[in-house]
Amino acid sequence: MTLVDDSADSLLPDWAPDDEVAVLTQTTLSVGDTAQSIDAIKQRFPSAVVRNDICYATTNRQFAVTEMAVMVDLVLVIGAVNSSNCNRLREVAASHGVPSYLINGPEEIEASWLDGVSKVGITSGASTPEVLVESVISALAPDKVTMLSGVEEDVSFTLPRELR
Known part of the structure; x- marks a missing residue:
């Protein structure tokens, strides 16, 4: 190997x-x-x-960030700093020339990041709790959110026999 x-x-x-x-x-x-x-x-x-081993959620989110990056002035990725998935999302956005930051919540947003910014893209890692995403949206502009449609993730997994 x-x-x-x-x-x-x-x-x-x-x-x-x-x-x-x-x-x-x-x-x-x-x-x-x-x-x-x-x-x-x-x-x-x-x-x-x-063999394509990249997680479907990782793939879908990276493609979504690629599409979103051309529409926004700044990208905030919500998740843990030690998350490979979250770090890749930030890197993907940055590779499209968009200032991008990995944060764990609204308290980590620096006011200077928002100077001259009219559109902020928000995404999160696959395991980031929805409550964190909602708290960032609420801190920025909860009444001005435009949701982008993405791939419907309807994948389910069968529990191993030992756990059934």
Whole structure:
């Protein structure tokens, strides 16, 4: 097993192009960065088998932030600073040239961030409690919220036998 954490060709293993290769990904990686890495792997190892392991909620939120970033002047990502998912969301927004901050609640919003800002995009990590999102909305402008439609997440999981 070899860990590849970048799409740089020099970081790929020096195996023969026809070697059997399987690709697994961390569930909370950036969708865009992962695609670049997979493209590099597929160029070097054309028969590589790629399994899409990125969490559906992570994927959906990253795509939503990409769409939202072009509509707003600032993005606030609500969630824990140690959350890979939340950090990726902030990075995705920032990669589109939008000032972006990861906060855990409204008390962390700095007034200077809002100078000259007319539209604020708000998103959250998959496990961020809704009450935190609502508290940030209430602190900013609860009467001026425009909800963007996203992918309907109707995924359900079966409990393991031991827990049923």
